[in-house]
Amino acid sequence: MKEYKNEQEFLKDYDASIFEKPSVTTDIVVFSVSESKEDNYRKLTSKKISVLLVKRDTFPFKDKWCLPGGFIKMDETTDESSKRILEHETNIKELYLEQLYTFSDLNRDPRTRVLSVSYVALVDQSKYSEISEKARWFDLYVDINENTYSFTLCSKEDKLTFVLEKQEDKFITIKNNDLAFDHPEVIGLGLQRIKNKIEYTDIAFSLMPKYFTLGELQQVYEVILGKKLLDPAFRRIISHKVKKTNKVKTGVGHRPSVLYQFKK
Amino acid sequence: MKEYKNEQEFLKDYDASIFEKPSVTTDIVVFSVSESKEDNYRKLTSKKISVLLVKRDTFPFKDKWCLPGGFIKMDETTDESSKRILEHETNIKELYLEQLYTFSDLNRDPRTRVLSVSYVALVDQSKYSEISEKARWFDLYVDINENTYSFTLCSKEDKLTFVLEKQEDKFITIKNNDLAFDHPEVIGLGLQRIKNKIEYTDIAFSLMPKYFTLGELQQVYEVILGKKLLDPAFRRIISHKVKKTNKVKTGVGHRPSVLYQFKK
DNA sequence: ACTCTTTTTAATAAAATGTTAATAAGAGGT
DNA sequence: ACCTCTTATTAACATTTTATTAAAAAGAGT
The missing domain is CATH 3.90.79.10 (Nucleoside Triphosphate Pyrophosphohydrolase)
Structure with missing residues (x-):
């Protein structure tokens, strides 16, 4: 095998094509x-x-x-x-x-x-x-x-x-x-x-639109985790990650929900 | 481009060498x-x-x-x-x-x-x-x-x-x-x-010998996490993962410690 | 005004974790 | 044998986090 004095010289001669590659x-x-x-x-x-x-x-x-x-x-x-x-x-x-x-x-x-x-x-x-x-x-x-x-x-x-x-x-x-x-x-x-x-992590928010209700967010967690979550527990844990807006979602036949967005 | 009737025929003609590969x-x-x-x-x-x-x-x-x-x-x-x-x-x-x-x-x-x-x-x-x-x-x-x-x-x-x-x-x-x-x-x-x-996970046990004291195991967690842990808390949490043996480590100038091994 | 539904929060119970301090026990020295 | 040193081990308590139940809130439809 040829002896090279330095890296430049070595690289000039290097021929990657002789190796089979995936x-x-x-x-x-x-x-x-x-x-x-x-x-x-x-x-x-x-x-x-x-x-x-x-x-x-x-x-x-x-x-x-x-x-x-x-x-x-x-x-x-x-x-x-x-x-x-x-x-x-x-x-x-x-x-x-x-x-x-x-x-x-x-x-x-x-x-x-x-x-x-x-x-x-x-x-x-x-x-x-x-x-x-x-x-x-x-x-x-x-x-x-x-x-x-x-x-x-x-x-x-x-x-x-x-x-x-x-x-x-x-x-x-x-x-x-x-x-x-x-x-x-x-x-x-x-x-x-x-x-x-x-x-x-906060990857769930990549699945959400800009504004969402906590109920919608909870449903996303539920479908990915494959299990039901209890409302108060979910809200407590998620509360650090979201901020309330002054918008609400109305016209849904029941108490309107506050719209939130991802914080930070 | 040639039209192939089936996969065998296509594969027979396939030439991977024409593409440049890393x-x-x-x-x-x-x-x-x-x-x-x-x-x-x-x-x-x-x-x-x-x-x-x-x-x-x-x-x-x-x-x-x-x-x-x-x-x-x-x-x-x-x-x-x-x-x-x-x-x-x-x-x-x-x-x-x-x-x-x-x-x-x-x-x-x-x-x-x-x-x-x-x-x-x-x-x-x-x-x-x-x-x-x-x-x-x-x-x-x-x-x-x-x-x-x-x-x-x-x-x-x-x-x-x-x-x-x-x-x-x-x-x-x-x-x-x-x-x-x-x-x-x-x-x-x-x-x-x-x-x-x-x-x-249980990866810590891959770093341990078969028998170890809880003090040694705690030190491994501490050096990887880069922080001190409190003894009673660590012992409580790790206790599900280890089982006591009837061996002790003596000759260390203080109370001997019980040797444990990884459970399961 | 009443009912329905879901949202939202209050209140409490239970579990997990954090912290302090007391006790245990061998090694080494006196 | 006794005392001291050191770390091991656990008991006891405090604090925080999580789980659970239940009640209050509010728009839509009748």
Whole structure:
């Protein structure tokens, strides 16, 4: 092997092309909370977590649904890549975006060796009810039974299902006919991440519009945590994070609620 | 563009080599807690967090210290890669290992575009006082001042320093002459991860030998959290996680302490 | 004016955590 | 054997946080 005197000399000779390298993509799990009127005769609205999927129009996995994603460019970071891809595929620009996990299983892509740097994004869906042609919001239902997680994703037209199993801190896909790649595992891990983080961070506010009632905020916590919370306890804990406005939400058939906004 | 009838046909023609790809490495921050006798005349021992570094023997960054790491192979996952590299460079086999973050800045490696999938590892240092020739344990001292984090790393022979600044959730290197690549940021993020996780997980026990006193365990929590804890409070909280043995630690010049072990 | 519904807060109970101080017990010296 | 030193261990109490129940508030619809 040649001996180099200094770094410049070494770098001038360096040829990266002699090494075989994996491809790298970014994939993004975009979560939001949808406001579906379930129980229309009583005028109740019930919130659902929803996930954004796009339909693949090329091989592999042609016509299957998948997370928005794509190959990174040589002149962009993975953060930049995920933002570019999201804007291109779904028209979504402003959002909360956080790196989730890098998936590197050998056969996760049938084309070639592909690593995926995954991201979790949170958006206020009311801002993005109009998204691109290819993308759809799917309401997410999870049925947890010990270590088995059964997922159902519903849009107006489609219903997708998959089953994960949790082994230590990893999710393994047990059943999946509808989603491309290892995207079931990415969704599972993404959901777990926001479940954990909603309790000790302020990410919930990324799912809310500027003004909201405490009842609406509580519903968002409830649907993500998957359990009912008691009003007074929730209000006490959340009170440090929000500030009252002088607006109220009226015309809802009962005592009007004060509108709040995120503090700081 | 050619129209394919099915996935097999598409895959047969697929040529990944026409795309330019980044290189991918794994880097591992191995933390442990060292038992340095500081205050020898009073026989007190004080614990320090320590980090494992290796000295680079080739360009780039020749003769600088860096985290153990290397390029991934085409037939291994990043998890497997990090284990292989750790065992090869440092002789460490059994440990707690968790993916930390994927770094993708454009110029983080002077050779070419390199993504690094970083890992945090925790080991009981008493098992690995004898590590490989190239590797050294460095005691870690952090001085936090608002958003500025000043790090000092000390081995018997060397003293390294660097300064990070925290901007939102990211660390930016402000000053660094001693460590290769962006490894200061990896160490900063790794330390933050274990600080957060020690409070709500059982990772602390990965730093302990099989049998330990509650005083020793408390010191580990204290050095990682960077603050003193009160004995009765600590004992109450930790009591669910440990079980008493019938052994005691004697010969230490005061009341002997009961040895505990990790429960479950 | 009355009923319905949800919002909002008051009041109380229970649990968790923080703090102080007393007791325990081996090592080492006298 | 007894005394002192040191840290281990726990008892007791204070404080804070969280959980729970129930009552009061207020607009919409009849």
